[in-house]
Amino acid sequence: MSNLFPNVEWDVMLTSTGQTLYMTAVAVIATFVIGLFLGLALFLTGKGNLWENKLFNVITAAIVNIFRSIPFIILIILLIPFTLFLVGSMLGANAALPALIIGAAPFYARMVEIALREVDRGVIEAAKSMGSSNTQIIFKVLIPESLPALISGITVTSIALVGYTAMAGVVGAGGLGDRAFLDGFQRTQNDVTFVATVIILIIVFLIQFIGDTITRRLDKR
């Protein structure tokens, strides 16, 4: 092993993998929650829906679009003052979280909105005809009926987030991206870059596999 990858320090690689997993996991959970709320808000205030509100809808949509459009590497830089205020430092995994979440949540919110739009209007009408309140429609109809799409959406978002953590690594957040860039690229240790890449690929494949399995289980259509 040490002949094949002479420059790889495995304990450092392990720590970096842990950092990447940590950043991804926390960011995915936060993105799921915030994105779900934003997506619901976008959907419900849309035309012909339960809480139709044009002003709110237009403003939310604009914010979502702006944050979704800024390239992630620029978003990190733009958010430096905000991160410093929140975390107190620009180094370490936690410092990457604000940018990761703010970058991914609007992206996921759009996916949530699309998933909710796919829910059969007839089913919503049926729920209304049975005397459901709006909250009951959200929790008993909209979310369960769109769950497979919500899960496959968060799978795609999670994979994007793994990519974002690598970029965040470049500016000092640690993780596998940090290893590949600092130890691999800048010190021309190609074996380190290679190993870091392989580990990232494994993480992505695992996420995809888990996401697909859950989606398939949930989908009774």
Next chain:
Amino acid sequence: MAHINSMPFCSYSQKGIFYESEESSLLITLDAVRKIFKTKDGQVNAVDQVNLTIDQGEIFGIIGYSGAGKSTLIRMLNMLERPTSGSVTVAGQDLSKLSKSGLRKARQEISMIFQHFNLLWSRTVRENIAFPLEIAGVARAERLRRVDELIKLVGLEGRGESYPSQLSGGQKQRVGIARALANNPKVLLCDEATSALDPKTTDSILNLLVEINEKLGLTIVLITHEMHVIRKICHRVAVMENGRVVEQGPVLDVFRHPSEEITKDFVKQITEPEETTDVIKQLASEKPQNKIVQLTFVGGRAEQPIITEVIRKFNVQVNILQGKVSQTQNGAYGSLFIQLEGVDSEVSDAINYMNQQQVEVEVVSYE
């Protein structure tokens, strides 16, 4: 609010046939109901000044072509559409005056089934049927008991754990019906409930509806574009065209005396198979001297041996062209097309004779 029990009932049919309803109690009253949709091309009067009363325990059908406004009309009976003006009263409550929570409560007693079933695919049959019970806040043990009861009632034993995607159309509609009955509603609204089903399945669903109507005394309001559905299960019918109710009355009366063109078209769906008209036209042109007569039998008279009598009493030959007897909820309804051959005086005597019997006689001419 008080029930309007004592309100005197009067002529349902436009021909002025008096319909005395025993122990009539009004369940649904529509008073000058209008619905105007604003579209880019201007206003559309989807429903225009509709007045209707529907009795407790009857099956009331509304028929019309697509775009006649019947779908909007039935949606105003549970306020899925709010009327632009006029009032909708169900079980003594003016629906448009109810608060949001009052309306939700009222809706639990006004169930609806749909053309495309509208089941939740993420729930099993049992869970779908339990849905309205959850909405109404029924306790879990009671929910389970009630679901079992309903599964039995609609004949879905053994399918409780299936998902809707594993069911046929007829089975899906049975789930829809079970779900609609869960909270013991006062009214069942059927929105083209059989239009997506094949003829055989349609019949089995219609039979189920009649069974429920008889067993539970449940009032059913249905909309359809198929006269077959009206004939088979409805007690009374209203015909809609361009947002208005153009004709209404007991099904048999409307069949017997359709006064509007559109109603005649619908009645023809039942009495005259499409090819009949062609056949009769051809016969008429082959032997123009012979008279073609349409006899319409209603109720018990459908079995009367009138043809035998005519042959015996008059010197005419009777050629039977086409006959059909249909069963409606208020009795049998039959029509018979015959051709009379003979000298003019005998033929007209025969027609006079038939006229004196209790059948409708119409000399058909296709010029």
